[in-house]
Amino acid sequence: xxxxxxxxxxxxxxxxxxxxxxxxxxxxxxxxxxxxxxxxxxxxxxxxxxxxxxxxxxxxxxxxxxxxxxxxxxxxxxxxxxxxxxxxxxxxxxxxxxxxxxxxxxxxxxxxxxxxxxxxxxxxxxxxxxxxxxxxxxxxxxxxxxxxxxxxxxxxxxxxxxxxxxxxxxxxxxxxxxxxxxxxxxxxxxxxxxxxxxxxxxxxxxxxxxxxxxxxxxxxxxxxxxxxxxxxxxxxxxxxxxxxxxxxxxxxxxxxxxxxxxxxxxxxxxxxxxxxxxxxxxxxxxxxxxxxxxxxxxxxxxxxxxxxxxxxxxxxxxxxxxxxxxxxxxxxxxxxxxxxxxxxxxxxxxxxxxxxxxxxxxx
Amino acid sequence: xxxxxxxxxxxxxxxxxxxxxxxxxxxxxxxxxxxxxxxxxxxxxxxxxxxxxxxxxxxxxxxxxxxxxxxxxxxxxxxxxxxxxxxxxxxxxxxxxxxxxxxxxxxxxxxxxxxxxxxxxxxxxxxxxxxxxxxxxxxxxxxxxxxxxxxxxxxxxxxxxxxxxxxxxxxxxxxxxxxxxxxxxxxxxxxxxxxxxxxxxxxxxxxxxxxxxxxxxxxxxxxxxxxxxxxxxxxxxxxxxxxxxxxxxxxxxxxxxxxxxxxxxxxxxxxxxxxxxxxxxxxxxxxxxxxxxxxxxxxxxxxxxxxxxxxxxxxxxxxxxxxxxxxxxxxxxxxxxxxxxxxxxxxxxxxxxxxxxxxxxxxxxxxxxxxxxxxxxxxxxxxxxxxxxxxxxxxxxxxxxxxxxxxxxxxxxxxxxxxxxxxxxxxxxxxxxxxxxxxxxxxxxxxxxxxxxxxx
Numbered sequence: 001x002x003x004x005x006x007x008x009x010x011x012x013x014x015x016x017x018x019x020x021x022x023x024x025x026x027x028x029x030x031x032x033x034x035x036x037x038x039x040x041x042x043x044x045x046x047x048x049x050x051x052x053x054x055x056x057x058x059x060x061x062x063x064x065x066x067x068x069x070x071x072x073x074x075x076x077x078x079x080x081x082x083x084x085x086x087x088x089x090x091x092x093x094x095x096x097x098x099x100x101x102x103x104x105x106x107x108x109x110x111x112x113x114x115x116x117x118x119x120x121x122x123x124x125x126x127x128x129x130x131x132x133x134x135x136x137x138x139x140x141x142x143x144x145x146x147x148x149x150x151x152x153x154x155x156x157x158x159x160x161x162x163x164x165x166x167x168x169x170x171x172x173x174x175x176x177x178x179x180x181x182x183x184x185x186x187x188x189x190x191x192x193x194x195x196x197x198x199x200x201x202x203x204x205x206x207x208x209x210x211x212x213x214x215x216x217x218x219x220x221x222x223x224x225x226x227x228x229x230x231x232x233x234x235x236x237x238x239x240x241x242x243x244x245x246x247x248x249x250x251x252x253x254x255x256x257x258x259x260x261x262x263x264x265x266x267x268x269x270x271x272x273x274x275x276x277x278x279x280x281x282x283x284x285x286x287x288x289x290x291x292x293x294x295x296x297x298x299x300x301x302x303x304x305x306x307x308x309x310x311x312x313x314x315x316x317x318x319x320x321x322x323x324x325x326x327x328x329x330x331x332x333x334x335x336x337x338x339x340x341x342x343x344x345x346x347x348x349x350x351x352x353x354x355x356x357x358x359x360x361x362x363x
Numbered sequence: 364x365x366x367x368x369x370x371x372x373x374x375x376x377x378x379x380x381x382x383x384x385x386x387x388x389x390x391x392x393x394x395x396x397x398x399x400x401x402x403x404x405x406x407x408x409x410x411x412x413x414x415x416x417x418x419x420x421x422x423x424x425x426x427x428x429x430x431x432x433x434x435x436x437x438x439x440x441x442x443x444x445x446x447x448x449x450x451x452x453x454x455x456x457x458x459x460x461x462x463x464x465x466x467x468x469x470x471x472x473x474x475x476x477x478x479x480x481x482x483x484x485x486x487x488x489x490x491x492x493x494x495x496x497x498x499x500x501x502x503x504x505x506x507x508x509x510x511x512x513x514x515x516x517x518x519x520x521x522x523x524x525x526x527x528x529x530x531x532x533x534x535x536x537x538x539x540x541x542x543x544x545x546x547x548x549x550x551x552x553x554x555x556x557x558x559x560x561x562x563x564x565x566x567x568x569x570x571x572x573x574x575x576x577x578x579x580x581x582x583x584x585x586x587x588x589x590x591x592x593x594x595x596x597x598x599x600x601x602x603x604x605x606x607x608x609x610x611x612x613x614x615x616x617x618x619x620x621x622x623x624x625x626x627x628x629x630x631x632x633x634x635x636x637x638x639x640x641x642x643x644x645x646x647x648x649x650x651x652x653x654x655x656x657x658x659x660x661x662x663x664x665x666x667x668x669x670x671x672x673x674x675x676x677x678x679x680x681x682x683x684x685x686x687x688x689x690x691x692x693x694x695x696x697x698x699x700x701x702x703x704x705x706x707x708x709x710x711x712x713x714x715x716x717x718x719x720x721x722x723x724x725x726x727x728x729x730x731x732x733x734x735x736x737x738x739x740x741x742x743x744x745x746x747x748x749x750x751x752x753x754x755x756x757x758x759x760x761x762x763x764x765x766x767x768x769x770x771x772x773x774x775x776x777x778x779x780x781x782x783x784x785x786x787x788x789x790x791x792x793x794x795x796x797x798x799x800x801x802x803x804x805x806x807x808x809x810x811x812x813x814x815x816x817x818x819x
Contacts, residue, residue: 101566135599142597151565151602156589162555163590166562166570173518173544173568196555203550357600358634360658363687363734 031242031272032233034260039247041090041255045318051093051251052311053328055085058110059308060336061119062282065109065126069286073344074126078140081110083281086307087213088114090254091181091276094262099176101149103164104183106141107213107280108153111183115148119335123343131346135353149178158184158191161210165197168208168271179207179265187218189232198239198271205270209261210236212275213248219284220292236273248276249305252314279305366415366440370424372433373402373409376616376667380404381429382437391419393440400426400437405500405671406532417441483694485645487684488677497676499669502644503533503609506651507571509681511541514569517655518545520560521573521610530575531611531670557583557608561590561660564606569655574610577626577664583608584629591660592635607654609663612640613705613755614803616668620791625756627703630662631732631765637686638733640664642707644674646730649684657686664732666705687731689739695725698749698813701740701766703729706753712806713753713813722817732762740766741774748779749816753809758786780816785809 043051062080069078081088084107092102092114104111112122117133125132126140133143143153151167154160164182171178188194189212201208212232216223223230233243242264246257254276261272279301283290290298315325370380381403387393393413400411417440424437431437484490497505511517518541523530525538525548538546549556553574560572574580580587591604613625630638637659641647647665654661676682692707693714700710707728714724727743729736744750750770752763763784770782788802 103562133599134597134601137599138597142594144594144598144602146598146601151562152594152598154590156585159558159585159590162558162586163562163565165555166559166564167566169559169563170566170568173563193554193558196550196552197558199550199552200555200559204547357596357598359637359734360595360600360603360605363637363685363731 028237028240028242031244031260031264035244035246035257039256040250040252041259043252043255045315045320047093048252048311048315048318049320049324049328051089051255052308052315052325053332054089054093054114055251055308055311056329056332057119057335058085058088058113060332061113061123061339062109064336064340065123066282066286068123068127068340068343074140075128076139077106078126078286079107079284080280080282080286081107083301083306084213084215084248084278085110086251086254087211087248087276087278088183090248090251091209091211091258093255094258095179095181098149099178101151101167101171101178101180102183103151103160103167103180104153105157105160105185105188106153106155107185108141108143112143112145112150112153115145115150117145117148117150119339120342123339124346127343127346128348129343129346130349130353131342135357136349137353137357158188158193160184161188161191161194162197164210165201165206165208168201168206169204171207172204177266179209179262181209181211183211183213185218186212186214186216186223186227186232187221189235190218190227195235195239198236198241198273201271202236202239202241205268207265207268208271209258209265210241210271210273212273213278214275215278215280217280217284217292219288220290222292231275233273233275236271241271241273243273243275245275246277248278249307249310251307251311364441365420366417367436368399368438368440370431370433370435370437371402371411373404374406375618376671377404377406377433379430379432382424382426382431383408385422385426387419389419389422393417393419406530413440415440482675483691485684485690487649487688488645488679488682493678494675495678496673497644497648498671498673499644499647499665500531500533500671502648502674502676503651503665504535504537506648507534507655508537508540510652510655511537511545514655516567516569517571518547518568519571519573520547520549520556522549522551522575524548524573529573531667533665533670534573553579553582554586557586558590560606560608561586561604564591564604564660565594565602569605571607571609571655574608576615576622576667577610577612578622578624580608580610580626587630587636587660587662588633592633595659596635603658604660605658607651607661607663609651609654610665611667611670612664613666614668614787614792614799617794617796617799619794623792625664625704625754625787627664627732627756628761628765630664631735631762632760633733635660636733637661637731638664639686639731640704641730642669642692642704642728644672644676645682646684646690646728648676649682650686650730652681652683653686656683664704669705669708672708687734687736689727689729689731689736691725691739691743692728693724693726695723695747697723697747698751698817699725699727699740699743699747700751700753700809700813701727701729701743702753703732703762704755706755706804709755709804709806710753710809713809716806716810717813720814720819722813722819724813729762735765735769737769737773740769741777744770744774744777748777750778750782751809751812751816752782752784753804754784754786755804756787757789758784759789761786780818783812783816785812
């Protein structure tokens with residue numbers, strides 16, 4: 001899915017310098033060039049096993065969530081991350097836990113799992129139980145873990161982008177060295193507030209990585225039907241934000257790109273815009289039959305670009321014993337089964353919970 | 364032929380100003396475009412240009428004169444007579460004999476609408492506290508400055524808040540004291556910076572987000588409501604959002620329908636928000652400080668027409684008032700007038716005129732619109748058994764409707780007459796001076812409603 005790099009001039013040097021950016025092409029393409037020069041992260045076997053395990057966790061978790069939805073245990077909207085696993089895992093594995101922050105939209109289960117948040121409390125939130133991470137009051141689209149610096153889970157398309165810029169503002173204000181990773185989709189990329197945030201983030205040199213997860217469809221609208229510029233990574237150009245186009249179906253490419261982006265942002269150079277080419281296998285939400293694309297298209301992605309199969313093949317090629325991989329699969333199945341049991345059997349919130357948390361203080 | 368130069372109106376709400384400096388003297392020849400003087404309004408210092416050509420014949424208002432009413436003749440170009448002596452040398456000799464109002468008396472009248480009758484003291488202010496005079500504008504600025512000194516997490520962002528010193532001068536001097544890290548000019552991008560402010564609050568800071576007016580906050584209302592108000596609940600109490608959204612709200616003067624709306628009822632309908640709409644300087648300061656300290660998102664609604672008014676302000680090191688508490692602004696026994704923001708001044712004015720007719724009205728300032736001090740309304744109603752709501756805003760789905768519903772639901776047995784409301788006319792606010800005047804509530808209409816519920 002990655003865009004061909006051949007058309008891109010390679011005149012740029014490796015060190016970006018916003019201040020003296022008289023050569024505009026240079027500053028805005030430098031990160032892409034750095035990525036093209038060295039595309040894949042040199043993962044150790046343990047790294048790759050870990051990425052594999054996290055991606056499998058997301059996949060199995062989401063499959064089970066879909067199942068529970070079908071059983072009526074999960075209500076409302078439920079947007080599954082199946083197919084996009086390499087994005088969250090690759091990017092977030094590069095972050096510094098406890099320092100960097102993450103914010104996303106409503107397709108948020110995968111980002112939470114990739115940040116090490118307990119699957120039990122996520123699943124219990126999906127089933128609307130008291131033990132859920134939002135005490136059953138947020139649901140699939142509204143989950144948060146301030147402990148993990150995961151700031152949601154936002155249901156309004158695009159809202160997380162300026163909110164993420166605000167988190168980045170706080171990182172800068174507090175001089176805590178943190179970077180905010182703000183995810184949004186190709187659909188949200190057409191919201192005006194995204195560009196308001198781009199402008200201020202660049203103007204104020206905020207430490208933020210804007211991540212467009214381009215899964216090809218804004219609900220039922222194919223990218224080319226909704227976007228005049230379908231190369232989303234270019235959309236920062238007007239704000240002097242360098243862009244990167246990354247194959248989001250390969251966890252090691254994602255991770256490598258994340259390292260480049262993070263180094264740039266941590267260097268005090270301001271924001272980066274990453275476009276991750278990815279694909280969701282399921283509908284937009286559980287109630288979407290996904291008639292706007294062909295079965296063959298989905299099958300082609302599953303057969304030839306699946307991020308988990310790719311990682312597995314690579315592990316095997318490296319000589320990792322198949323048993324070790326099977327062991328991971330088995331362990332994850334158990335973790336997800338436990339989460340589902342927990343979510344199914346936990347009690348619903350007590351009635352007084354209806355009135356708590358409206359305001360923090362009493363007046 | 365003599366041409367009179369009159370004190371110009373340099374802002375929509377300017378009624379008077381200070382003639383800060385003359386840049387010409389008697390005998391100078393001026394032509395169109397020459398800067399004649401610097402005039403200080405409550406918002407800015409403006410240059411006053413010549414439109415006509417000629418020789419300055421007389422300077423009638425000396426520089427440094429405060430409270431010069433708009434329309435006062437300040438100088439004369441041309442004319443036959445010898446140049447007037449006064450004004451040539453400046454400061455000390457404001458000319459007494461002028462065709463317009465005497466500047467000296469204009470200066471004495473400067474305090475914009477002084478407090479009329481003695482007010483019952485705010486129970487939240489210790490008795491015996493020294494009082495000083497302050498405009499609402501200064502009170503708001505001081506509230507922010509004090510809180511910024513107290514808590515390094517507090518910062519202000521908005522359009523023109525820093526280098527310009529505030530579109531309405533509310534943030535005057537803050538940049539100088541706190542620097543550009545904490546007093547931040549934003550581009551004109553309300554949705555975006557409201558989101559950034561909200562996100563910064565989620566990230567642990569204490570943002571004060573200024574909207575040049577709340578009319579522009581409609582572009583940002585998604586973040587105020589969906590992001591700021593709901594997140595604490597949706598996160599099961601994990602994610603607080605201690606942000607203050609503040610700025611002028613409601614009708615100003617002759618700025619037309621898009622710049623004149625009262626959003627109090629909109630925000631007050633949203634659980635998860637605190638909504639404050641103070642009237643006087645003491646409440647503006649004490650409640651803004653409380654808002655900044657609150658762990659909850661606060662919408663703080665100011666009023667442009669009240670910014671320049673002077674009130675008594677308690678001289679306390681730390682004047683913080685409780686949120687959610689109404690205040691009796693005038694005690695009375697016959698009828699209760701409930702209001703908030705600029706309506707309180709009109710209600711007090713109405714009460715004064717009613718007193719002359721033998722109707723003793725109690726005026727209750729809600730101060731906080733959410734959470735609403737229902738108890739204070741019902742307590743006052745229990746005392747007077749008659750109630751009128753005065754609100755500078757539209758009638759339908761308003762704070763007035765809410766107060767009326769409260770009286771029906773919980774105060775029905777206390778009522779000796781139906782509750783009436785006095786609101787703006789149910790139309791977009793017109794521009795024409797006479798139509799605008801007709802559309803907006805005034806003391807006369809409030810008094811008329813009070814007579815009605817008193818069956819007088």
